[in-house]
Amino acid sequence: MIYEIISSTYSSNSYILTGEYTILIDPGLPENIPLKSFLQKKMLTINCIINTHCHYDHIGGNFGEEIYVHENDANAIETGNYKTAYMNFISEFNGFPVKRRLKENDVISAGDHSLKVLHTPGHTSGSICLLDANTNTLFSGDTWFMNGIGRTDLPSGNLxxxxxxxxxxxxxxxxxxxxxxxxxxxxxxxxxxxNFFPEDW
Ligand SMILES: [Zn+2]
Incomplete structure (x- = not known):
């Protein structure tokens, strides 16, 4: 099962994949109330959290010990440095320990669902997309939106x-x-x- 928790605030969206294990993609900001009430209502225990990249609006609500992120963004999350852009949300941030540093083609399995890691730098150097091939679903982080692409003016961004x-x-x-x-x-x-790269299509 895939649950989509679509944010109506600055917090990122969250996605939950359930199966033998329960995976949470991006908890969003710490005050992500819709996510918290959803987890409570469904009585779900999260086995691991995958962050699509290091920005605070995606990672601020991290919890637990199983936090996975691409190796290029892991240091930013561990040290809570400027690359997380935490300053746009809070005055001080101490970071979170990262359990697993992800690489291209790594697979994280929830039992029913497996997520393949696609390294897609540009928004940040460690941005990833996650492909669930069973359902042809792609979790695109801040790389690809319905009508846009991720901004590239933040640290390690590159068009x-x-x-x-x-x-x-x-x-x-x-x-x-x-x-x-x-x-x-x-x-x-x-x-x-x-739309965004007409000369190269
Ligand atoms: Zn971002």
Missing amino acids: NDLEKSLMKLAKIDAKHICPGHGMPFENNIENIIR
Whole structure:
């Protein structure tokens, strides 16, 4: 089962995959009330949290000991440094210990669902998308939105990298896209690349 908890605030969206294990993708901000009430209502215990990248609006609500993130963004989360952009939300941030540093093609299994790690730098150097091949669902973090792409003006952001990442995603067999912000949508990668990088399509 995949649950989508769509945020109406600055907090990122959260996604929960249940099976033998329960995986939470991006808890969002610490005050993510919809997520907290959902977990309570369903009486779900989270076995691991995967962060799509290091930004505070995705990771601020991290909890537990099983926190997974791409190796390029792990240090930022562990030290709580400027790369997390915490300053936009709080005055002080001490970070979270990271249990597993993810790499391209790593697979995290929940039993029913397996998530394959696709390294998609651009928004940050350690941004990832997660592909659930069983359901053709892609969790796209802040790389790809319904009508846009991730901003590249924050630390380690890079527009060339982002374009390459989108070109890579254009080759992936994904139907349903679950972004870090805004509503989920059906694959529209051709339109996105045509709009944002017309010279390269
Ligand atoms: Zn972000």
